[in-house]
Amino acid sequence: MNALIRRMILPVMFGIWPAVGWSQAIDTGDTAWMLTSTALVLFMTLPGLALFYAGLVGSRNVLSVVMQCFSIACLVSVIWLVCGYSLTFGGSIGGYVGDLSKAWLIGVELDTAAGTIPETVFVMFQLTFAIITPALFVGAFAERMRFSALLLFAGAWVVVVYFPVAHWVWGGGWLGDMGFRDFAGGAVVHVTAGVAAVVAALVMGNRRGFPDAPMPPHNLPMTVTGACMLWVGWFGFNAGSAVGSNGAAGMAMLVTHISAAVASLTWMTAEWVKYGKPTVVGIVTGMVAGLATITPASGYVGPIGGFIIGLAAGLGCFMATQFIKRTLKIDDSLDVFPVHGVGGMIGLVLTAVFSATALDGLGLDEGVTISNQLVTQVLGILATVVWTAIASFVLLKVVNVISPLRVSDDEETDGLDLVLHKERGYNP
């Protein structure tokens, strides 16, 4: 019974029955925190992720990366307004996607509430998640994707992949109904972005010269700056997903932080042992892995769970990166799949385990065992992976017909900034 009620509160809070006026008054504390969280999560993309990625590519491609992140933020914002919010959080069509009842945000007014916060704030908060997800996968095809093709692909992808998957998990769809636990976007954001990334890397092919030609980062201080912004911003991402200014947010912030710190040290140590030196790229990548992995678990686990999840993230994503890069030689240039995709999956699975109160968690649903939850988690992961992989593949192929995905060899050598944007990042 408790589980049923809990599974009803989420859809209600997300405004599916606004007319009924589930009458919780607007809480100014909750609202203030959610306004702040929204700003923090947008900050993760602009400029956090933009700087993180920008520093990792060659100087002749620095603008192409920030252009992609920036333009995606703008594009997704418009699509969210026009249909995205509705397709994600509108009335559910069979549990697979929302309807268009809130297209153009009709019905979202000054006083409309989504639980204890104004619906406008909820719209904005969720938008920042929709923005960062496609911004994440630009890392996979960095230094070789045509800008026009990227705009088409990213725009179509959020509609075909992100909105439905977000609906399944958070918008009153079938995964949420099944008891799937994804607190802040392990599946919705990280698995989808990661799978899209590796599919794109495979479809588009490796960069010229990969893996033998040196392609070092051109500005690691920039990357670290971006990484630090991601850490801070992630507090909005995870603690903000509590949609309240309360203990749940506090615990989410705490476990998020612990996972980030532990995963950073773990990756750094793994690299030190395997390659002989601890690197800056390594420690910040470990941080991202830790944050991505704790994301689905952040509302369900306790500090010890956060610690173990950080360890698993640091080790698991490190090994995955080696496997994709060195063994499979797939040029997912900025390691989106091994860090976000694999991290998200590890986190989703460990959510089932560390939710248990016996393992310092906040408790599984009534009548649900760890094994039950594990099955649910794996099913959700599979569904997300399969849908994302197929849809991403098809969209890439379709876009390729309209606008070739990849630039020519010469253009790739000259650098995208000059070729696609007629600009130089640096004019000394």
Next chain:
Amino acid sequence: MKLITAVIKPFRLDDVRNALAEVGVQGMTVTEVKGFGRQRGHTELYRGAEYVVDFLPKVKVEVALVDDLVDRATEAIIEAAKTGKVGDGKIFITELVEVYRIRTGETGNEAI
């Protein structure tokens, strides 16, 4: 007139500059370059992608000199730039056909 081109390790630049001033050299042009001779490169590591980087950063110092100063200047550079380890660099001496001072139009030794 001669042009001395010295490729040296970057951190020796200040010492070389001071040593040249002491023998009476008034000006020089300095460029940051990359190169290698017998000094082998190094490996760099980025998330498991290991690269061998052959080129090492060096500094190129170019000095135009009257013939009389060449020997002293060369000795000064060698003494200031030497560390004794592989990679100290090289000095190339080439014949200067003509030199102009742009501001005044002076040529030859007066322009150096």
